Amino acid sequence: MSTAQDLTAIDNIEQVETDVPGGPIMRRSFRKVDGRMLYLYGREPHTLAVMHQQDDAIATGGELRRHPLRGEWNIYAAHRQNRTFKPAASADPLAPTLPGGPATEIPFEDFELAVFENKFSGLHPQASQPARMDGAETAAAGGKCEVVIYTSEAQGSLHTIGQDRRRLLIAAWIDRYRNLFSEGCAYVLPFENRGEEVGATLHHPHGQIYGFGKVPLVQQSAIAAFSQGYDLSAEIALAMPDYGLAEAGGMAAFCPRFARFPYEVWIAPEQRRDGPWDCSADELDGFAHLLGDVTRRYDAFFGRPTPYMFALHAAPAGGCENYHFTAQFYPLLRAADRVKYLASVEQHTGVFTVDVMPETAAAALGGV
Template identity: 80%
Template sequence: MSDIVTPLDTPVVGDVFLRNFRKADGRMLYLYGREAHGLPVQKQQNDDIATGGEVRFHPLRGEWNIYAAHRQNRTFKPAASADPLAPTIAGGPTTEIPFEDFELAIFENKFSALHPLAPAPPQLDGIDSEGATGRCEVIVYTPEAEGSLHTIGQDRRRLLIAAWIDRYQALFAEGCGYVLPFENRGDEVGATLHHPHGQIYGFGKVPLVQQAAIDAFAGGYDLAAEIAAAMPDYGLSEANGMAALCPRFARFPYEVWIAPIQCREGPWDCSEEELDGFATLLGEVTRRYDAFFGRPTPYMFALHSAPREGCDNYHFTAQFYPLLRGPDRVKYLASVEQHTGVFTVDVMPETAVEALRAI
């Protein structure tokens, strides 16, 4: 069982320490903090872990989709007393994190759709299929059972960004073609755990949507120019070289992007000042959403960065897709959106930015 504490060389203010811990079931746990983590191990889980599924190519959509039947029985809305993302406390239930406390934790998902050891699947005539190689990880923002990107505070958001950057570097080094940190928040999105957390997928192949963005940037699309043109009327806020805005081409009601004003490939490419602004805006956007809708806002959030191989002119964004078009009205993705990819937007971006600015 490996257990090493090392300082991280990442662009943050002050030291960030990393404890690499191999769990009893073989999965890795990474503990990030402002102080070195040295607590003793409590009792551990030791379940059988699946090694991923398969990917099959859809010939009419041009995309690779993941098939992972073992995820059908994953943890679903456990009671608060059985929170699997809480610390493991003496006398309490055994959780994913076998320590009594931590600052921020990342571990390999027990129900991983992608795995570096995914076996080659049986071949079907006329269907291209491969093992679903890659990584799926869970990021636990805080040991507290409740919270958001706003309430965890600026220092914890900076720690989260440092952890994202470290995992980007590690997963690229493992050979993942594209890395997507993301968060599913709320029942309407399908989140099955309410403890404040996100995830990271390290894809063996670049997904279709991300490849389209790569092609657009490589073809000369200038997002910096779009941000400059949009900010006067569609800008929500600005902090240390980072902008938050409602895109003029938004597909979701109240969609917000955070992006560096100057072109950057990913958070690893940003200055310390820009990362501080990024952390500020992550908290501000979440605060505005919750205040505007009057409740914890269900959303899909993800970082869109350059692939492992890089891309000329790629411009990093962090994108929030709320699943509400009003405090009690869900934006459903129904037949037209699902069958064609063409979205019907119920709230104009210019209306959305005015409403969010007023908070």
């Protein structure tokens, strides 16, 4: 456990370097009493007084073990069994801390957008080296796990939070990419699990960021494909007439012709970019618009808040030849009342059976 007594106090406000339109973006960096960092992002400097705080024991990560047949380094973190699970609305840990109310993760009465180090982190910069195992490869689970709270409101989505809040979110993502890369992370993955069908245990609108000490296997494959010359710009140009949903500011939203999930959608710059930090102001504004538009289309088409797995796929630390940034949505529905389960064949072989043709998905989502 880390305490305020053995860590330097931090509470400072700085302007974030960003090309996101809409005016300056400020970041307040604050070390909580339990030692974890909290970053508050907003259009105006955040100057509210600190409220009462949580001071719980904080785990410092788990361990990595390599799967000898799949080549994957998986995270083993037994302490995550005790993470917060579907709390009552009155005990929302992602809400602001109010006078007379319970201490939450945000020890302030209000905020625009917040990022903090996860209390139940599987990756941690102070992760200890695990004991040796004969015949097995192990490693410390170094890295970072962070939570991103989109809004102080208890309900909402990437659509309903509005364009300027999505711009703020993108600016926060870019800022965290830069900081996590500078801290030694090899790969950074901002993502969102939306809905109970994908295991979300908190309803407050939020996402997460994992900063990996090792580049994950799926991302290694993408890096290799781009390095060997795969041209995603050419694929987008071919796909957009029949598989496209929308374009904005040089960004395209489309159903990949090689989608693995029913109603899968990608957002990508039409010209190659390493990551969101590499995009122009117009592209970032278009990206913000399409994040809301795709979420709106899903909810309108299925007639309900759509459960999905969403993530940004960008280049690793140090860059990669020919890498092309994408943001990918994997919805967990094949119909409003039918979940797409990843069952035996998908799990054991990685071979997906896709129940809805990508051209059908594009036509359906394009009509809402």
